[in-house]
Structure formats: structure tokens, C-alpha cells
Amino acid sequence: LSEGPAPLGRLVAELSRLPGIGQRTAQRLAFHLLRADDEEARALAAAILEMKEKVGLCEVCFNLAEGPRCRICEDPRRDTTVICVVEEPADVIPIERTHEYRGLYHVLGGALSPIDGVDASDLKIAELLRRVGDGGVREVILATNPTTTGEATALHIAEQLRGQATVTRLASGLPIGADLEHADEVTLGNAFTGRRTLE
Amino acid sequence: LSEGPAPLGRLVAELSRLPGIGQRTAQRLAFHLLRADDEEARALAAAILEMKEKVGLCEVCFNLAEGPRCRICEDPRRDTTVICVVEEPADVIPIERTHEYRGLYHVLGGALSPIDGVDASDLKIAELLRRVGDGGVREVILATNPTTTGEATALHIAEQLRGQATVTRLASGLPIGADLEHADEVTLGNAFTGRRTLE
DSSP states (O other): OTTSOHHHHHHHHHHHTSTTOOHHHHHHHHHHHHHSOHHHHHHHHHHHHHHHHHOEEOTTTOSEESSSSOHHHHOTTSEEEEEEEESSGGGHHHHHHHTOOOEEEEEOSSOOBGGGTBOGGGTTHHHHHHHHHTSOOOEEEEOOOSSHHHHHHHHHHHHHHTTTSEEEEOOOSOOTTOOGGGOOHHHHHHHHHTOOOOO | OTTSOHHHHHHHHHHHTSTTOOHHHHHHHHHHHHHSOHHHHHHHHHHHHHHHHHOEEOTTTOSEESSSSOHHHHOTTSEEEEEEEESSHHHHHHHHHHTOOOEEEEEOSSOOBGGGTBOGGGTTHHHHHHHHHTSOOOEEEEOOOSSHHHHHHHHHHHHHHTTTSEEEEOOOSOOTTOOGGGOOHHHHHHHHHTOOOOO
16 A cells, blocks of 8 residues: 555555455455544554463363353353363354353363374373363364365364263264255265154 | 453454444454564554554545655645645545646545534634735645535535636546446546547
């Protein structure tokens, strides 16, 4: 943005580094912040800094935490006999929103992907095995993504946990609102394999 | 984002206030910043604060400026006999990028819009008349948007400037790459009205 004042150009450059934010969107956002109240712009800058300063990973489950442990690990009402294994901290949020799950989590920090150089030692798999080995865990729900890497990760963990706890995997099938005509064959195949008896 | 740590929720809330950034995008950006280097997040926060602190409006043309006057008004190579009138500071950038224009600008700060309660006194129209009245201006190019409010603003200013300078309006017609079949009738009408003789 060589045509404008340098500080505006620097802001556009910084905003452009964000994922999915191109040059034009960055420019639009920068102009919005320029016109916005000082209070709004300062609040955004402060929120970025505060988040970086205060948010870390839970020492037990590696979910996001403000202190040493996350809210879920610290909540005495959660069922400590069930652990739901997810790839990223962001995956915890949609699961919590379902209000269907009252157990604990374990965030791996990614999925096995030999192509990207991610092997078991890069994920919090050893930490999961230790948690289960410490006893008291009845079920481990593998909620890694239904992708090649997520499936490989789920299979790897299931093998490691054999005999130590019931290991389950989230159901795969047609999402609500989908239509058969446009469903991909893998999803449709999974929907057939996982079909249930209606009472 | 009540499921995550409070500072993450606050950042998502602040990002959601940006135009075109919904809850999901805000969440994706917040998670990106969480995973990003401290340096990247700090640079973004600093760029926001620096821009708000240092960028104001030029005292002559009301374009963005780092000091009392903008770069264009301070550039001795610009043609001071021509003023291009635009609605917003953001409109200066695409015009500068054409490298077709070497005159000065005047940024109105909007367009006349009785419905939105914007009248002539809300725009920098008196300031434009004063600049032209001070003499030395040969041509005023009205480059407000080709919209109802932009056209109304252009007509209003043209009336005020009658007899004081040559007043021109940017050409309206088919954009490069357009096809006739999908052109709207107003654009196509303007393209006919503004047709040129080919040599």
C-alpha cells in the first residue's frame, strides 16, 4: 500500500498474514479500524496481547488453559472415566456445544502425517497412554477428523490402547441436511456400514 | 466462546466487530494468532495502535496523512491546477495505482444521502469551494461513485462550482472484460451515451 501513509501500509501487511485474509480484505479491515473509535481499535490490540500472554495449554489434557489446568479438567462435575481424543484445541468447542459429552478431553496437537513429517512423538500420544495407564479410564472416544490422517491417528492410538479401555470412534455418515445425490461415495459408504436398526 | 479461556473469547468478540468477519472467521483468526509466533501477534497489535496514533487527515485535502499534510499535497511534482474529488480516502488508492493522474485530491468523507441524514454540511464541500475559490484550479474532476448518492453529490458540487473551473466527471461504461449479455441496462446506457469516435 505504497500510496498511503506508512503505518496504514504496515497494518495492511500484518493483517494480510492472517489465514484467508487477502490484500483487499486487509485493506478494508485497516480502513475500518482507521475510521473506528479509538476504543474499538485499542480493545482489539489489547485482546490480541492479552490472549498471547494468558492462554497456554493444560498440563493434563493440552486443551487451552488460562492457568496450569483447563476449565474442563478443573470442573468436578465432569466424568473422569471417559476421555475424548481430538486433534486440536479448536475441536473441543463444537463438541462442548453439543452438550452431549460430559467426560474429559485429550488434545493431541495434530494428526499423524508422514508426508508432513508428523510422527507419534510429535503428538501428545505418550501422555494419553500415561493417563489411561494411571487407571480409572473406562472409555477412550477417538474424535480425530474423518480424514486420512485423522483415521490413521485413530487406528494407531486404538492399537496402543488395546486391552486397557474401551476404545470407540465417532460415527461417520451423512450430515443432517445433506442429500444423497450429492454425497461423496466414502461418506455414503460409511453411512451404509454404520446403519442402525430403527425400533 | 464460553467454552474456551476468557481471553480467547474476548479476542473472538473483538475480531467479530470487524466488517465481514463473522463468528466462525473470528474464531479461526483467534486460533491462528494463538498458534502464531509471539512476534507475529505483537506486530499486528502494534500496527493497529501505531496506525490509530499516527494517521490522521490532511488539513488541505482530507486524505490520510501522517503529519498535517498528506504525501500527495506535499509532493512538489503534483499538478496543483487539477483537483480530483472522491468520497473516501480508500478511493485515492485505486486512482493512484492507475498512474494516469498527477493532480491533487479532495476527500469529501462520504456522499450526500438524505435517507442516512448526510447533507452537504457533513461533507468537506465548503472546504472544496474554498480551495477552488482561492484560485489556481483549472479543472475539478468529480470521481464520486457511480451510485445514486455519488451522482447526487457530483451534481450538487458541479452546480456550486459553475463558472469557477472546468468540472468533469469520470466516464461511465462497460468495464474491461465485461460482456454485453450480462451488462445491466444503466451501465449499457451510459456506454452508449458516452461512446467515442474511433480514429
